Amino acid sequence: MFRSNIVSMTGYTPGEQPRGGDVVKLNTNENPYPCSPAVKAAIGRVCQAGLQKYPEPTALDFREAAAELLAAELPAITPEWILCGNGSDDVLTILTRTFVDSGDHVRFPRPSYVLYDTLAAIQGAKCDVVDFTPEWTLTDRFTKHCDKLRLAFLANPNSPSGTVLPPAEVARIAAALPCPLVVDEAYVDFADSNCLSLVGDSDRVIVTRTLSKSYALAGLRFGFAVAQPQVIEQLAKVKDSYNCDALAIAGATAAIGDRAWFDRTRAAVLETRARLLTELRARGFECVDSQANFIWCQPPGGDPKSLYERLKAAGILVRYMDYGESARGLRVTVGTDDQIDALLTKLDELLK
């Protein structure tokens, strides 16, 4: 009675989210710092006003605030250029459903965000996977023509590598592709560049962002897409009517309004990232330079899975990722300095 593609797929397995408290959690790229106090205040106000009414269906308050904030990089932007979602996963789902039909092809690099594979599978589409080069760049294979290709995803910064393709290169890829390109900028606030301006030049570039990472709001579920208004108009037909709840809309709007919190927290994460990179390399890890809030590394001795398990047994969760032939390693989230100290101490013990 089910669609055959649903029965045959395995489903996306999110990183472990232990219910208990006492874990050093460096496995799902959460921000280790509490969110802006303005978020709690805004949520409190909504609770006070009551939750019995439906939220504004398009998260207009957020879109107005975000358009103002992003105009520095994309002068043409108005609220009509923004679609909000229940986390950027919701936005990626909406994009896939808008562009991709059963039997179509979806292209994305490997190793990258595993969800793209799942989204294609749910649509009954075929994945056209293109391996990154050893230098984390893409060859012309990524822009190769294909009649059935309907959508391409590019996480930039990429996960698990933390690497970034420069905007000029992404623009070249977008122009060469025969289909729209989703630039998934979930981690972009930790990077040196972004692709927002490309949206102004092409209706085939769609940038997605989330408040989960840089705004420390993974628990709130809020993300958004930026695209030209005629694209947003089609995406809006596919989203659930009230996909963002009243608390998330108010909290997200407050979050992007607190620039002091953002600057301070970003600086702290980048500082700890630099230290973590140095310390891992000092212990013989092979690490990729990261522009995200995590570091992709291969431990000395070449057995990342065993090290992941031994760390987990010691109450320290990192993410072991196995992309088969193309990559195996550990993705370590940049935590607080205390969390990183706990990790390093335990590594010294385990690698002795």
Added chain:
Amino acid sequence: MFRSNIVSMTGYTPGEQPRGGDVVKLNTNENPYPCSPAVKAAIGRVCQAGLQKYPEPTALDFREAAAELLAAELPAITPEWILCGNGSDDVLTILTRTFVDSGDHVRFPRPSYVLYDTLAAIQGAKCDVVDFTPEWTLTDRFTKHCDKLRLAFLANPNSPSGTVLPPAEVARIAAALPCPLVVDEAYVDFADSNCLSLVGDSDRVIVTRTLSKSYALAGLRFGFAVAQPQVIEQLAKVKDSYNCDALAIAGATAAIGDRAWFDRTRAAVLETRARLLTELRARGFECVDSQANFIWCQPPGGDPKSLYERLKAAGILVRYMDYGESARGLRVTVGTDDQIDALLTKLDELLK
């Protein structure tokens, strides 16, 4: 560049959600009372603990509490029988994506919840619409065999009529249908019966519920499906990993735990519903006996659209619904007694 079915569809238009305050809002079946204070307390605790981490991906706290609550009517239920969603719209979306492919057929009655049409259109499926009889029952046309039929929806209580098909009749329909039946029980807490026990007897019956109406939490977005575990297992592959946020999970769990609030609020809504029905009939409205928190009616004079507009101009929002040949009328949400007084006073003035 878009799928053709997306471009050609019009998209679901939710009821008006005015941003300002001073409207008597009787148009989208919200509960007029504030939610249980336990909800605010639970949300406050989550805010205090922080929002930086991802929520538990399956809303386990809620599923445990709900299984305990619903065991009275469905003894076999465990948390594995429940799938949670970002409002029951999310659950209906997941169901459609799990069962329905491009070119398949989806069956539902008319007039009913307009979203079923939208969900089918997004999948590229064909709507097989079956008119209710004048007595709001369904003929054998609803269970007719069709090779392409993959899913049937039945809102029970139905919107806009507020009518209910008894569980025995729903069981007969489910057994006769060649596909799974979704019994959408969004309004069931205002009714005299429900179909939960049918889920125990058949893996082809799926019951969906929402906390938007009877728990006064439309702003929070929380709904769930009850089905046999082997069905839930497939649905879970299609949902977004973190489709319910941490605040909604905690709030929803607290809400269903406060039975005193529920009983008191339900009783108040039912009492006002009875009064509204009497008063509308006294003014010459043709009304359907309702088991939901709204009343479907045709005003005297036969021009529901004009009356809707005149009420709106006076700051009173009801829902004008136009299903073409099959039905036109006003759906009036059961508000507080004060709101209903305001409506009746204005009606007396307009219908003079």
